[in-house]
Amino acid sequence: MKTSPRCWAEVDLEALRGNLAWIRHRVGPRVKILTVVKADAYGHGLKQIAALLMQSGTDIFGVANLAEAQAIRSVGEGWPILMLGACLPDEVETAVRDAVRPTISSLVEAQAFSAAANRLRQLLPVHVKVDTGMGRLGIEAARATELLHRIGKLPGLALAGLYTHYASAEDDPKFSRAQARRFQRLLDELADAGIRVPLIHANNSAALLHQPQTQFNLVRPGLLVYGVLPPGQRRDKSVFQKHLRPALSFKCRVSLVKTIAKGASLSYGRTFVAPRPMRVAILTAGFGDGYLRAGSNRARVLVGGQRCRVLGRITMDQMLVDVSRVDGIAPGDEAVLIGRQAGEVITANELAAWCRTIPWEVLTAITYRVPRLYRGSQAA
Known part of the structure; x- marks a missing residue:
């Protein structure tokens, strides 16, 4: 029986083709x-x-x-x-x-x-x-x-x-x-x-x-x-971002949803203690997949089309997020680490900022055990 991946990256080849075409237009044919x-x-x-x-x-x-x-x-x-x-x-x-x-x-x-x-x-x-x-x-x-x-x-x-x-x-x-x-x-x-x-x-x-x-x-x-803008003080998002489309999305799944009591601690080192009763989703991605541990207690992911905060330390294969305000979440549901879900988006630049690093590291950190799934007319 074929199973779906637990953690994967989707690469939009048409987005990449369009980005190169825009660069060609910008620099000229010579x-x-x-x-x-x-x-x-x-x-x-x-x-x-x-x-x-x-x-x-x-x-x-x-x-x-x-x-x-x-x-x-x-x-x-x-x-x-x-x-x-x-x-x-x-x-x-x-x-x-x-x-x-x-x-x-x-x-x-x-x-x-x-x-x-x-x-x-x-x-x-x-x-x-x-x-x-x-x-x-x-x-x-x-x-x-x-x-x-x-x-x-x-x-x-x-x-x-x-x-x-x-x-x-x-x-x-x-x-x-x-x-x-x-x-x-x-x-x-x-x-x-x-x-x-x-x-x-x-x-x-x-x-x-x-x-x-x-x-x-x-x-x-x-x-x-x-399709990613270099971060920095000179970036003008309104001018350039409309011409570019990020080619990569990084996704995983919900493995378990549980309710925790006020005062419960989460993950290694007990760096997060619940200030109130909460619903928590465990996700099938961690630093072994290239999701940077520096995002612990800081980063956001998309679950059910909403931004959900990472709780506690990110571990090798799993992470925990707050889904207290998201209804109907169940094991097997998709979670988006970089990319779009419903009307929301998380960019590589955002994740880099949460991790106090740069988008180059965020993208190249994604490890070999994360399959790349190609979308578009040239996908093999």
Whole structure:
């Protein structure tokens, strides 16, 4: 006998397709789109999302590691893949063999890729990253021109791109403008030196919304593709949210409904004590499914079309919620952790705020034991 899942995520492929179409409209036909699909496509399921994006107009995929690149290759050949993370020394030859475009931050890295490309008799396109203020990967802007000169002389390498990454495009326009100026000065210096780079990119999702002047000829949306706005002080929900639809819903079921007395305590640590008699529903989701424990006693879920507060500590496989004001709730009923039910909605940004974190963590935390159910014309 087939049973329904206890906890699952639904992914609306048509929403994702529409989000990418809106991004395409916003940046224009001459700007290429690198779609970021790190961390299992932000928890949406890498292979299924890659297949959809291949049919929906993405130009390049952005990944964190070689395993993600190989997963994309298993879906379809031919798409350029940029590895946004650093390539470890023992991964260099595999990256060259699999035609994964690496991010270069130093001459040592460039020389290693050149040697591997020569051994394998391949010409490898590479992107150089410039650190303008993020402080992670990337060469200092003052040293970038010399690195590009040296790469131009290394056999087996083709300079395909140059990029930087904003540290706080959603919150700090002043610092973002300073980063943009540093990057532009480098571009001017390269132009004066006669160094031409085919692809120039800086804008992530937040910068794509707020800094169109630095979109250059490639943008790197991640969160926006999945229909979620980057949080922060610069967000203008009324302007942008109407164009985007969240692709992912996160759901579970009611396993038991019980009445507790005033003074009864709930869950580990007894962090919630009932101030009055209450009706409580036990739900079939917990931090083992990726519902963050930080939402304990703070988050809300939808049951019976109403917002219900999480009570006590979220445990590995279960959580408790207050359904005192919701009629007719029974075991087997659906509960919505992220998404819509009746006329109510809970967003990834809301859940992130309750958990004092960011929507990227909320989405990518959803674990392997939560099946992804795909909806839409491309669902397999």
